[in-house]
Amino acid sequence: MVKEFFYTLSKNEPLNTLERIISNFKLRNSIFKLRFVTDLTDTINLYKNLSFLFDEFNFNSQFETRLTYPDLKNFLSKFFMFIKSNKITSDIKIDIEAGDMKIKILDKDKKIVVEE
Secondary structure, three states, X not given: OEEEEEOOOHHHHHHHHHHHHHHHOOOOOOOXXXXXXXXXXXXXXXXXXXXXXXXXXXXXXXXXXEEOHXXXXXXXXHHHHHHHHOOOOOOXXXXXXXXXXXXXXXXOOOEEEEEO
């Protein structure tokens, strides 16, 4: 089953939407694998500007990390704040996996897609 959720960057809406999804699917105790699908090496300025987040949340060279739910919220909060405050318009795609659940954040479309 695939469900789509749309958001704007106002009032921390993408994070609130993601929190509702995680709560509804009872994923709070999961370990989340987060991966940037967007090739950030093609977007050097974006990569340089986000490097502080990659360091803080221990991303590997494939732009992947594993996070607990509190760390996932913390990372996404900082990420969306950075996107909003810097008016980033790059086509950023993030995949998040928890068990059989796949969550895709498509920032250019302002959409979160959930596949179970």
